[in-house]
Amino acid sequence: MYTLICAVQDLALLALFITGLVLLEWQIIVFPIVIYILVPFLNELIYNFFAKLLFTIEKEKKWMDNRYYQQEQQNKYTENLPIMYHYKYNITACGIEKLHPFDSVKYGRVFNILKEKGFMQEQNFYKPQGKVGRGLMLNLGMSQLYLLYLNYAAYISKCIEIPLFFLPASFLRWKVLDPMMFSTQGSIDAAVLSLKRGWSINLSGGYHHACRQSGGGFCIYPDICFAIEYLRKFVGIKKCMIVDLDAHQGNGHERDFINDKENTFILDFYNHSIYPADFQAAKGISLSKNVDCNTSDSEYISMLRMTLKKSLDEFKPEFLLYNAGTDCLDGDHLGQMNLSRNCIIERDQIVFEECLKRDIPLTMVLSGGYQQINAPVIADSILNLDEKLKIKNYSRKKVQNL
Missing domain, CATH: 3.40.800.20 (Histone deacetylase domain)
Structure with a gap:
């Protein structure tokens, strides 16, 4: 489910970014880039909150x-x-x-x-x-900061030693993580x-x-x-x-x-x-x-x-x-x-x-x-x-x- 949510977000932001390029509107181009960087913070806060709440x-x-x-x-x-x-x-x-x-x-x-x-x-x-x-991962001591890093293609690429930083992180999550x-x-x-x-x-x-x-x-x-x-x-x-x-x-x-x-x-x-x-x-x-x-x-x-x-x-x-x-x-x-x-x-x-x-x-x-x-x-x-x-x-x- 988390992978699917991330994929939908990535597709929406990509569509917005392409729209900005077509219209040559730098505000529309910059907006999805900023959101792409910031939205994982919100995703992780919500996901971790419910994961901790539901796990005993x-x-x-x-x-x-x-x-x-x-x-x-x-x-x-x-x-x-x-x-x-x-x-x-x-x-x-x-x-x-x-x-x-x-x-x-x-x-x-x-x-x-x-x-x-x-x-x-x-x-x-x-x-x-x-x-x-x-x-379960959080209960076993997994770092929340590390889990946040795994929302970014650049960090995943570093871990798997393949230069795939240009791909959406949701794709790497689906196919690798x-x-x-x-x-x-x-x-x-x-x-x-x-x-x-x-x-x-x-x-x-x-x-x-x-x-x-x-x-x-x-x-x-x-x-x-x-x-x-x-x-x-x-x-x-x-x-x-x-x-x-x-x-x-x-x-x-x-x-x-x-x-x-x-x-x-x-x-x-x-x-x-x-x-x-x-x-x-x-x-x-x-x-x-x-x-x-x-x-x-x-x-x-x-x-x-x-x-x-x-x-x-x-x-x-x-x-x-x-x-x-x-x-x-x-x-x-x-x-x-x-x-x-x-x-x-x-x-x-x-x-x-x-x-x-x-x-x-x-x-x-x-x-x-x-x-x-x-x-x-x-x-x-x-x-x-x-x-x-x-x-x-x-x-x-x-x-x-x-």
Whole structure:
């Protein structure tokens, strides 16, 4: 609805601006420009007011209890795989999305491969019921000023690293922000599912450069932070661990949890010589390892196995969010690492194996990856998890009461 309102406003102002150009009336030309700059302030005040008014913690808890209880009664917890996917995850904008190297439709490609291989069917998975709500975002600490910035095409362009400042912000909201909001809700829902099933995968998400105050690196909404904060606020989970194995530093969630090392352990393997080189955010990391083009498969696997085991045994998290970026694959010009397909598959297996044998619920999100081979590798990795760890039949020992 908010996107539609913004679109109508943009079209009206554009029509007025064109009229001014045709009539050569500078007053008519300037007026819509001024209104275009000022109207988001009014929109945000009204939208935030009603979002706060209508949202309550009790209502959100009731919605969550009803939703998952009903699905449990219908045996969907045993019939459905704890995998979140929605076709609206995929970002398509008349080909404009191809200006960025990120494969913005890899989510659908992974889903289709898993379906073709017989791992998934058309209906045996979960879908987020909609976009993450404004009231929930505000309740989870999202900055109102940041939400205001997202009404301007110039700021959105900066975050997604594509020069689209000349397009109406409502178009970018419709084609870029809305899919990311679906994915963000998917990460939250997947985290809740993992508490019942022991594991879950959101076939999107992992916007680890976004925090509650700003975005960047093709990341707008801090789904990792939201998923963890949601479990804390609405389920009672306290100690959470983030394992970020994307090639880039996860500066978004590190900024969000920089002052909460007691309850949030961040293990980050990343190439220290590439974007974002956020030294302030790095203070939020509990344990980091530098990986680059000289790191071999065997070195990487050995380092991961040792540090993950030690971190899990010492910190003892109640929930783990796994940011499984695949931009560390050989040939990725942005990740600048040289890990093989088999290394990525073994990497994911190690994370799942170490969590499942300790009965630590985990949620995996896909994060970065800038080659066409990423989707097949992700799909093969999920298939391997079922082949080696039998995740389809996994039952959690300590089921969390929702």
